[in-house]
Amino acid sequence: MELEPGFALAAILARHDPADAFVSPRFAELAALPPGARVGTSSLRRQAQLRALRPDLDLRDLRGNVNTRLAKLDAGDYDAIVLACAGLERLGLGARVRARLAAPDWLPAPAQGAIAIECRSDDPATRALCAALDDPATRTCVEAERAMNRALHGSCHVPVAALATLAGTRLHLQGLVGSAGDGRRVRAAAEGAADAPEALGQAVAQALLAQGARALLDAG
Numbered sequence: 122m123e124l125e126p127g128f129a130l131a132a133i134l135a136r137h138d139p140a141d142a143f144v145s146p147r148f149a150e151l152a153a154l155p156p157g158a159r160v161g162t163s164s165l166r167r168q169a170q171l172r173a174l175r176p177d178l179d180l181r182d183l184r185g186n187v188n189t190r191l192a193k194l195d196a197g198d199y200d201a202i203v204l205a206c207a208g209l210e211r212l213g214l215g216a217r218v219r220a221r222l223a224a225p226d227w228l229p230a231p232a233q234g235a236i237a238i239e240c241r242s243d244d245p246a247t248r249a250l251c252a253a254l255d256d257p258a259t260r261t262c263v264e265a266e267r268a269m270n271r272a273l274h275g276s277c278h279v280p281v282a283a284l285a286t287l288a289g290t291r292l293h294l295q296g297l298v299g300s301a302g303d304g305r306r307v308r309a310a311a312e313g314a315a316d317a318p319e320a321l322g323q324a325v326a327q328a329l330l331a332q333g334a335r336a337l338l339d340a341g
């Protein structure tokens with residue numbers, strides 16, 4: 122969430138589907154899984170939400186690229202796995218999505234589904250070229266989500282989720298911090314001006330911290 126000095130996000134492209142994907146050859150949705158079903162994911166954020174919604178499942182580690190993970194699922198190592206809708210669809214594998222895990226019941230990682238172009242901050246020519254690819258609405262939402270995560274000192278290795286939605290001049294942000302160990306979670310949401318995404322992100326982060334988010338983050 123923190124850029125190295127001397128670098129900037131020159132463009133954030135229009136966001137693809139930010140939702141997570143429930144993928145299974147046998148079961149149509151998360152609720153259809155039987156008790157004890159084996160679900161694969163290495164994401165602490167996904168594990169935390171799975172434990173909160175279905176504490177009866179057997180959550181197992183899942184590594185490798187998308188094709189490797191799908192191959193392990195198809196070989197019978199798992200009953201279901203959770204991936205990103207955007208990743209599957211960009212690889213032409215959208216048909217593997219059995220169900221979308223989406224807000225408000227399920228939140229994605231901050232900035233999930235958005236592609237950013239990073240360049241040197243002292244390179245105006247490159248920044249000007251990249252600016253043509255920038256999507257203002259996506260940037261506004263992503264900036265709020267990143268600000269929330271940054272205020273929590275989060276990264277892709279902690280159970281933090283966020284999703285911002287833009288409606289005219291108003292921006293709505295939902296945030297979640299969970300425990301991959303036992304499914305405990307705290308949630309917060311707020312609305313603010315679309316031209317102040319950083320302030321909104323910080324406000325939601327403070328609301329999460331006030332509910333005990335720091336203890337969950339420290340526990341991992």
